[in-house]
Every structure is written in structure tokens, then in C-alpha cells.
Amino acid sequence: MNWLLPAYETMWRVVLACVIELRFRNAENADIWCKELDEYISNPSREKYKGPAVTPGVRGFGANDIIKETLRLYPPTRHVYRRFTENGDDVKADIESCHRSSSFGSDPLRFQPERWLKIRAHLGSEKNDKDIKIIEEEHGFMPFAVFCPAGQGSTQGFGLKMIALLAGVICRKLGKSATWVLEGKEAYQDLTKPLPSARAAFDTLYLIEGT
Template identity: 35%
Template sequence: MMLDLFPTLVGIADSKTGNIAAAVVFVIVTLVYVRSGHYELSDCPGVSKTFTDEVNCRRVLQAKTTNDEHKDLRIALTSRAVPNQRLTVAFGIDNAFTTTSIEKRKSFKDQSISILHRPSLNSGWEKLHFGLRIMIRDALIDKSILLVPLVQSLTLRITLGVLFDLDPVQIPIGVAEELASDINDIWLASKCGSIPIWRTQTRTHMLLRTLISSRNPLDAAENPMNFILPAYETLWRVVLRCFIEIAYRGPRANRTIWRQAIHESLSTNKDESIALAKVSADNIAREALRLYPPTRRVYRYESNLNTGLPEVVAADIEACQRNETEWGADAKTFNPDRWTTIDDPAKRLLAFGDSPFRCPAYNDFGFRMIILLTGALSEGVGEDWELQSDSGDELPEWGTPLCSARKAYSQVRLQDMRSCN
């Protein structure tokens, strides 16, 4: 196997010329590795090291082998692309997360930035909020409803509306629920073992064509999953847990303040809401992203400095952002107040990654989507709905984080207590 050549080839890296040669070899060998179909045929590659401290997590996010390294962007892209190749098999995508092409990466990033700017034009956020209220009102006609499918379908419909300029209210809820379920199932199956092959997911293709007829899901360049996966998949789990925290966890006085802050941000100018609220809506979203990062662990593929052998390293973002040494004794408690005393919030929060791979949503869009969806849900249920769960799916005591597992709380229901009187 070509990877066996690494010890010999990297051994020449005793000079500047040798370092360049080793870097070139790294790209060539890993590209061969990617294109060999390895991920389709075998188990997930083993992780050699997992980091939980902020310094090393940031280094991994930046795709650096050492803290003072300035890696060529092509090498950094390869470092990110290799662990993500399972996604090309499972979802047929070709985007910034899976490519080693600088040009493709730039094109995808530019398109993403343009798309994320849409809600700021022509009262787009207000229209999305209006549509969400309609969708939530219609969903809550049933007096008992599973929470996870509700959050998934709402998040997916709003995401599709933004990404493909659709009216989310016109997206059939049944189609959205089925597509959300398919995405979740494929994602779970792709984590290890025998990865499902995208071309065999005919039902998912049909659902995508029903919603976005102009794009061919079997064409890697056109596949709508290129944008759906990084947008929707990283959002719904944060929204789910943020909603549970502000509506059903912690002291009632805290919940009242949190909900008021979010509701004000949806009904008034954003700057005014920050001045009016004791806790800003942005800090609530920021705290949800800290405690429940959308990507719990980030993987990079690199050459070991000592052996020259390729290895996969991981940044455990979840553990890092819950570290009591870094965040205090209440690090595992949902506490938006903590952000009022942090000088540089953007630097401390790792949920959006780091340069050169910082998510385009980090400036404003990510916060506003969390606030929009969480706030609309909170408005919709008011004080009349309670959470009920089957045995084994109860919420932990406040001060203990909610379970981050993808299948967690699948049996939790929203129950209209007025129907029980």
C-alpha cells in the first residue's frame, strides 16, 4: 500500500527542500487513499489522539501539526478532506468539506456567503419568523407530538427555504419529516462499518427531487446535499437542546428571562433587544453552541511528526467547551450570563471552527437561525405545553448537560396540558 512509503519519504524532510517534498508526497498519497474507495470497503480509520484542551483543539481545527506551523492550504484541505470521505460515499457530496481543490473550496465558500446573506434582504428574517409561526401553529393542532421530528422538520423546512429560495410553509411536513429521518439514518450508518452508498438511496433521491426539482441528487456538483448537510445537520440538534433549556430546564425565573430576551429579539430591532434584555439573545445562542456544539468532534488527517506515518487526530470540541478549568465550576450548566464577562466571545467559542476553516455562519447567521427557531417554538408552546417522556428518556437534573447522542430524546413528547383538564 502506498501509505507504507511514508516512513521512507518523510525521512528526507531534514531540510527546507525536504519539507516541501514531504508535503507533496503527503498530498499525493492521501489523494490516492481517498480515491481508493477505502471508506466504502472498511471500518472507520482509528483515531490516534484526541485532544480536549483549547490550545490543541484550535490547532487541530486549523489543520496544523504544530502550533507555529503555517501549512499550505492544499495540505490543510487534504487534512480535512480525508476523514470526510465517508460523506462522499454516503451522501454523494462534493463540497468544501470533502475537496482538496482550492478553487472548489473558494467557489463553495463564496456561494455559501451569498446564500447566508439572503435573509437580511427584503425583511427576510421577518418573513421566516412569520412562516415559522404558521408551521408551528399547524403542527400543534395535535395535542401530543414527538419533539424531535417536530424540531427536525421545522429546521429542515426553514433551511431549505433559505438555501434554495423556497417558501418553507409550502414544503409538505410529511416530506420534510421523511427527508430528515433519512438524513439522520444515513449519517448514523456512515459513522462506522459498512457505509451506505448514495446511489442506492432511491427514496431520499425522490424526496429531494420532490422539493428541489432543478437539482440532480446523483450529480455530485448539483447535489442539494452539498448545502443541506452542513446547514441543516449542524443546526437541528442545537435548536432542540436550546429550546429544552430555555423552556423546561433551570429555575423558572431564569427561563422567564431567557424567553423574554429571545422573544424581544424577534419582535424588535436586534440592537434594541440587547439593550432591553438582561441577557442578550445572542448570548443564549452562544451558550447553546458552547454546551452543545453542532460538531462534537472534528477530525484531521496528518503525518505523525515522530514516525512520519499518517494518522487521524481529533479535537473533542464538546469536552473542551465543558472543561471546568477553562469555563469554571458551572461549565456543564446552561448559563448565558457567563458571556457577559468574556472579553472576546468569538475567539473562545470553537463551535464555528477556526481559520482557515471557520464556518461562514459565525458572523451572525448561525446565531439568528438558532434564535429564530428556538424563539418561534417557545412562542408557540407558551406555558400550556409540557414535556413528557417514556421511561429511559427523561431529562437529567439541571446542572447536568442534556445527552448529546443523536438518538437522544426520541420519545420525548410535547403535551398540551389544556387537553388533559
């Protein structure tokens, strides 16, 4: 059992990281990101999630870009381990390092959802979801491994959309006012560095409503 990862627990950490990035790190485009997720939970359609078709074959910024960037920096499974029984060797795939490589730009440690617009620009004309996934995997992006059993048919993209809905609802509930304060966030204000990824990284954070 020590080789099994609690997937839903790790997904909640991804949601928390997304909320902190959008609401509590004071990024320049944070209001734009929050607005995009808020519009998505009001209209959770494929068109709204993928982004508007600005020109034939090219989509603009959408909730999909925010969630992909969250999963890029904070994959739910940072490392994948396999034990080979014949010789007892343990092999580790470092998903987190793949996601934070220079394949994603000159600033791979910064949370920047707009980078996915640049990645799509390299695709040329509109590709189907399968082709896009293959190209992203070639870049090293595989937050749910190469194959996800839940990523077929009507459940395709379920994990990404679940994060978008949960993070969007939480951000909406917090409201647009500055009365909410995240205690202990001072250590996370350097936008050139990602949030810590350890299991207990956020144990000392508290969300309180200011007076």
C-alpha cells in the same frame, strides 16, 4: 463521505437542545431567557441580539448570551476529525470537551447563559466582534471551528442568529401555558448535568398537548 458531517441536521439538534433548556428543565431563569428570545424575534436587530448598552463599553444580557451558552454545551460538531494521507493517522479535536472545561467557570456542565456576562466583564472596554471572537477562542469556544466561511460581512453571526430565531419561534408557538408536556423528560431534570449529546439522544421524547 464518512468524514463529512451533515451540518444542518446537527444545527437542528442545537435548536432542540435550546428549546428543552428554556422550556422543559424548570430552570430558575427560564422565563427571563424565553422573554429575551421572544423580544428578539419581534425585533431581530443587532442591538437586541447583542444586548442593551447598560454603561459605556458594557452590554447587558441579550439573546446572544443564550445562544452562545447553547452552542457551548451543545456544539453542532462535537468532534472534528482529520485523516493525514501520508501516514494514515486519524486526529480528533474534541470541541465538546473544550467547551465544557473549567475555563468557563466552576460549573461548566450547567446551562447558565448569564456566565457570558462574567466573560465579557473580563474584556474591559468594548471590543469589536473580531477581538471578542479571538478571546473566546482562547477560552476554547469554537462551535463553528476557528474560521467559518459564512461568518464574514453581511452573513456574520448567521449560525447563531438562525438558532435564536428558530428556538424563539418554537418557544413562542408553544405558548406560556403549562399545557404542553414533554414525555420522557424525567431523565433530564438534573440541572447540574447537560442534556445528552448523542445523535439518537432525543429519539424517545414526544411533545404532547395536555388536556
